Amino acid sequence: MIELTNVSYSYTDIPALNNISLNISKGESVTLMGPNGSGKSTLLKLVNGIITPDSGSYRFGGEEITKKKLHDNRFSKLFHQKIGFVFQNSQTQLFCPEVYDEIAFGPRQMGFIESEVEKRVKDCLNLLNIEALKNRQPYHLSEGEKRKVAIACVLSLNPEVLVLDEPLNGLDPRTQRWLVEFLINFNKGGKTLITSTHNLEFLQEISDRGILFDEDHCIAADMEMDKILEDIDLLKRVNLVDEYYHKHVGSKHSHFHLHNY
Amino acid sequence: MTEKDIPEWLLKNENYVPQLDRDTFVNKSITSLLSVLSHIRRQSGHKTDLFGINAAFSVIFTILFVVLLSVSRGLVFVITANVYLLFMLCFLKSEDIVVILKTSFGVAIFTFIILLPTALYGNFYSIAMITPKVFASVTAVNILSRSTRWNSITGALKTFFIPDIFILVLDITIMYITMLGEFSLDMLYALRLRSVGKNKSKHTSLAGIAGTMFIKSKEMAEDTYAAMECRGFTGEYRIYRKFKFSFADALYIIANVLIILCFIYFGRYLRK
Ligand SMILES: Nc1ncnc2c1ncn2[C@@H]1O[C@H](COP(=O)(O)OP(=O)(O)OP(=O)(O)O)[C@@H](O)[C@H]1O
Ligand SMILES: [Mg+2]
Numbered sequence: 001m002i003e004l005t006n007v008s009y010s011y012t013d014i015p016a017l018n019n020i021s022l023n024i025s026k027g028e029s030v031t032l033m034g035p036n037g038s039g040k041s042t043l044l045k046l047v048n049g050i051i052t053p054d055s056g057s058y059r060f061g062g063e064e065i066t067k068k069k070l071h072d073n074r075f076s077k078l079f080h081q082k083i084g085f086v087f088q089n090s091q092t093q094l095f096c097p098e099v100y101d102e103i104a105f106g107p108r109q110m111g112f113i114e115s116e117v118e119k120r121v122k123d124c125l126n127l128l129n130i131e132a133l134k135n136r137q138p139y140h141l142s143e144g145e146k147r148k149v150a151i152a153c154v155l156s157l158n159p160e161v162l163v164l165d166e167p168l169n170g171l172d173p174r175t176q177r178w179l180v181e182f183l184i185n186f187n188k189g190g191k192t193l194i195t196s197t198h199n200l201e202f203l204q205e206i207s208d209r210g211i212l213f214d215e216d217h218c219i220a221a222d223m224e225m226d227k228i229l230e231d232i233d234l235l236k237r238v239n240l241v242d243e244y245y246h247k248h249v250g251s252k253h254s255h256f257h258l259h260n261y
Numbered sequence: 262m263t264e265k266d267i268p269e270w271l272l273k274n275e276n277y278v279p280q281l282d283r284d285t286f287v288n289k290s291i292t293s294l295l296s297v298l299s300h301i302r303r304q305s306g307h308k309t310d311l312f313g314i315n316a317a318f319s320v321i322f323t324i325l326f327v328v329l330l331s332v333s334r335g336l337v338f339v340i341t342a343n344v345y346l347l348f349m350l351c352f353l354k355s356e357d358i359v360v361i362l363k364t365s366f367g368v369a370i371f372t373f374i375i376l377l378p379t380a381l382y383g384n385f386y387s388i389a390m391i392t393p394k395v396f397a398s399v400t401a402v403n404i405l406s407r408s409t410r411w412n413s414i415t416g417a418l419k420t421f422f423i424p425d426i427f428i429l430v431l432d433i434t435i436m437y438i439t440m441l442g443e444f445s446l447d448m449l450y451a452l453r454l455r456s457v458g459k460n461k462s463k464h465t466s467l468a469g470i471a472g473t474m475f476i477k478s479k480e481m482a483e484d485t486y487a488a489m490e491c492r493g494f495t496g497e498y499r500i501y502r503k504f505k506f507s508f509a510d511a512l513y514i515i516a517n518v519l520i521i522l523c524f525i526y527f528g529r530y531l532r533k
Binding site for chain 1 (some may be wrong): 436440484488493498
């Protein structure tokens with residue numbers, strides 16, 4: 001469904017992606033990992049058509065995505081309906097005066113009739129358990145509430161691919177747990193899921209495939225999640241774990257955690 | 262990461278006595294400006310519209326009210342208007358009342374002092390008319406801004422056939438003003454927290470804040486635009502707001518019609 005071949009991208013003179021090749025098929029759940037500044041967010045932006053490759057090609061559903069095509073309104077709408085993006089910073093993603101309008105924005109842009117829009121908004125509010133926020137102003141919400149609203153906005157378009165940039169950041173443990181469950185179910189429903197995270201705790205649950213970036217903005221590994229998590233040397237090399245991380249042996253599911261001393 | 266030792270000075274307690282450093286006038290005024298900006302956030306947090314009156318009506322009538330006030334030449338009307346406003350004021354929350362009255366009195370007293378020389382030359386008319394007029398106008402606008410949410414006001418613009426895309430831009434602008442206000446306030450706090458000792462270069466630090474704000478706003482605008490595109494925005498936009506008419510609206514309209522009648526009877530000519 002998503003095919004990247006030899007994609008490179010740089011912000012004027014700062015390189016952010018270096019010769020990336022990647023295939024993601026329908027229904028997969030993939031997680032991007034890597035240290036700060038390795039290019040995860042940049043890759044997700046590229047996948048969503050916010051930026052286009054400097055060199056190499058990006059194909060979505062068999063069709064090459066180029067700047068020229070994205071300038072065509074009909075193509076752009078069709079493409080953006082199929083892929084939804086929750087930004088790393090939900091703040092900038094919300095621009096309407098009320099949460100209701102915010103969630104309704106996408107469906108209205110798609111030209112749905114108002115009764116259908118209302119149904120979708122209601123369902124999304126309900127699904128994310130944020131009915132109480134309906135008439136609040138998005139920019140006055142807390143971080144977690146904003147994230148939920150941002151997710152609702154994207155879901156109301158019913159995308160085939162859901163892209164989330166560090167979705168667990170800044171959420172309290174219970175909300176994290178809830179979001180993880182939600183993403184798992186979403187993926188089970190046959191939708192494609194692409195996330196990025198630093199949070200090793202939930203990785204195995206969310207995704208079965210991991211893509212590891214290194215500091216040179218290349219892909220260091222692309223394999224099954226279990227294998228990546230076992231390869232401590234690899235994780236150390238890309239700075240995702242340090243010596244204070246260790247693995248519990250003997251517990252039913254093994255995981256990494258941080259000792260704070 | 263772990264190889265680097267923490268330098269010794271970082272582990273000791275600092276033995277530091279700050280020198281006297283007065284906040285400059287510029288610094289103070291910027292702080293107060295920013296606190297006004299961040300006030301928009303606090304006030305609009307959970308506020309509902311005044312008695313649920315449709316914002317379109319409040320906006321129309323407030324504008325009309327101020328216009329009538331300024332063209333009126335009868336003292337009776339001006340006094341009636343003031344009575345009406347004070348009556349409206351009673352329905353607001355106490356802290357709002359305090360703030361509104363403070364501003365209105367402040368402005369009125371200022372006007373009074375400015376006009377005082379004319380009274381000394383025997384022209385009592387202007388001081389007696391203009392001062393209450395100013396008081397009423399400021400109060401009316403303040404009541405509107407204190408009791409109606411921003412988005413209701415911008416939404417009300419739609420009733421006046423203002424293009425939807427313009428309202429969207431206005432909404433986003435207001436959002437940015439509040440957000441940037443908060444950001445700069447945060448940065449100002451950071452500056453405060455870090456400027457221990459005599460900081461002679463506060464002006465340059467403040468200039469730095471302004472510069473960062475500029476870049477920040479540009480980046481945020483780019484991100485927001487990307488987000489809009491991701492949700493199918495291609496240039497056209499429609500605002501949907503339901504237009505409902507309530508009992509409170511009816512009362513409000515009646516009250517305002519009475520005010521207008523009052524203007525027609527008392528306001529137009531100077532009664533001698
Ligand atoms: N708008 C921008 N302008 C210039 N350089 C940028 C911009 N955005 C990102 N970069 C640079 O591109 C590189 C990759 O950034 P990116 O945001 O993709 O990293 P990331 O892997 O998402 O990091 P993090 O884990 O911190 O979110 C970094 O070196 C960053 O400094
Ligand atoms: Mg990132």
